[in-house]
Amino acid sequence: MTTPSDGTRVTDDAGVEFLLGKKIAEGAQGTVYRVASYPDFAIKLLTRPQDLERIERVRRLPLDGLAVASPITLVRNGGAGYVMRLANEMKPLRNPYLPREFGPREDADWYLATGGLRRRLAISANLASTVAGLHARGLAYVDLNPGNVMVSEDLTRDATWLIDTDNLTSMTEPSWDIVGFPGYVAPERKRRSPPTTLADAYSLGIIVFRMLVLSHPLMGAATFGTEGKTADLGIDLGQFPYVDDPDDDTNRLLPSSLPAGLLSLALSGRLRRLCQRTFGAGRLTPLSRPGSSRWREVLFTALDNVIECPRGCGWTYYRLMSNCPKCNGRTGPTTMLTVYPGRPETMLSARDSLVVAESVTSVLPRHLWGRYDEADAILTVRPVTDGYELTAHGETVITNATGQRVTRMAKPVGNQVSRVLLSTPGRPDRTIALRSVPTA
Known part of the structure; x- marks a missing residue:
């Protein structure tokens, strides 16, 4: 038509x-x-x-x-x-986050102006959460690519939606009539294998890598030495090694390029290992790939550990870096909120940790109980003079060691740790601890 x-x-x-x-x-x-x-x-x-x-x-x-x-x-x-x-107010993810070719504008200032690390991680985590939600219902998306992802035009927001649901298919009776979008298709799908949730996870990984590093995970020195269409086909078929493969350096990113610099800045340790599993062993062996739920978990954890430059240059980066990558401002101690299972006297190993922001920090069901399908905050933490104001939502109650309800926590100094108990009807109790953590 x-x-x-x-x-x-x-x-x-x-x-x-x-x-x-x-x-x-x-x-x-x-x-x-x-x-x-x-x-x-x-x-x-x-x-x-x-x-x-x-x-x-x-x-x-x-x-x-x-x-x-x-x-x-x-x-x-x-x-x-x-x-x-x-x-x-939503627009396709494809532009301006994923430039087809790099020019003078694709520099650190451009990266910051189009969202920086924090917003890119937030959009990536939201996308992974939606894809994981589809997979949990036994559905495959089939054609995951940036043109089918819509994001908020407002840089202060990170709403993320999938459109073009035409190709959604049930994994019990899969049906399809397309292979996938060039540059984002899993190698087995390029070879006409049926759609799977692990093929979706591979496409998701490409989008996330390109969002954060601004390059395809298989596009490096080896592809630059190959004729254009041959290289494109080889990338889709998984014929080139991952650019950060620990055992094969033949396809590394060009050392002086922006993506090479971003590789170590934009990927947390867990994200780096996740990419190595996906585009290394998992590139041609789908069962070796992490699924979308693992991408969701690792991306949200990375997002929770991002801070903003203390000197005000606007750059966002991982809290363990000793200096801001853009202006070299010194990173000071960071207040961390850690969630432990159970009561203070029976605390087990931590289940989640997140940076306490300078404005408002929302503690969500995913932090407390691993519930990614619930978005409403259970607890909000707001900085006030000499401490933090706690606001419990719904029927949640916050108490101290003597069982008294509390609405404030002292700001931790040095090795001090402040603890309270969070109780929500029908949910396991959680201990909330605040501590000051120096950089590495």
Whole structure:
């Protein structure tokens, strides 16, 4: 079909007429438009009208509670497609976070201006959480690439949604008619193997690596010495080693490049090992790859350990670095909040730790109980004079060692550790500890 221009009117199967607005995304299977007068909705018109049957199947999939722009109603009059909910201030991830070619603007200032490390980690973690949520429901996304990821245009926000749910498939009865997007496809899918959650995890890893390091994980010295199309095909087939492979240095990033500098700055130790497993042993052996839930866990942990430059240059980096990578400002001690299972007298090893921010820190169900499907804060911590103000939400109660309710904790000094008990009905108790941690 011919893609309509802005101003086309279409009607859905509920009899509602929509006026198409600005085009926001386009791919081989169709084009996504904003809807005039309905700022929080979008419409995808399909290239092939016969694909509506597949969209009907997608509507029946269990997608409630996930950040996925699933079909609400079908469009049959004026075109073939579907209506989906999508916040007005979102745009595709592909631009400006993932430049196709580097030029003078892709420097440290550009990296900061387009979100810096903290926002890139937040978007990556949110994406991994949505993909892991799909996988937990027995679904594969099939065509994960930056063009199908929408993010907040506002740099102070990190909302992340998946669109183009056309290819979602149940792993019990997988069906597909596409291989994947060039540059983001798993090698076995390029060889026409069926879609799997581990193929999705490989594509997720590529997006995360490109978000953080600004280069493909298999694009290094060896690919630069290979003819363009041959190199692209070799990357998709997994024929080149990972750029940070500890046992093979033939495909390293160019030493003077921005990605080479970002490799050690943007990847935490756990992220670095995760990438090595995914693009090393897991590149051609899917069962050796970490799944999406592991990506989610490691990315959120990395995000929780990021600080902002104390000298105010705006750069965000991992708390264990002794100096700001951009301005070389000295990193001082960081107040850390650590969550322990059980009561103070029976504390086991820590289950999670996060930096206490200079503004407000939210302690979430994922920190306390590993619940990534719940987003509302259980506890918020706000700096005040000589300490921190605690606000418990819902039925949660915070008590001290004598069982008295508390709303403040002293600011730890030196080796001091402040502890309180967090109790939420129906959930295991947790001990919250604050301590001051010096840099490495």
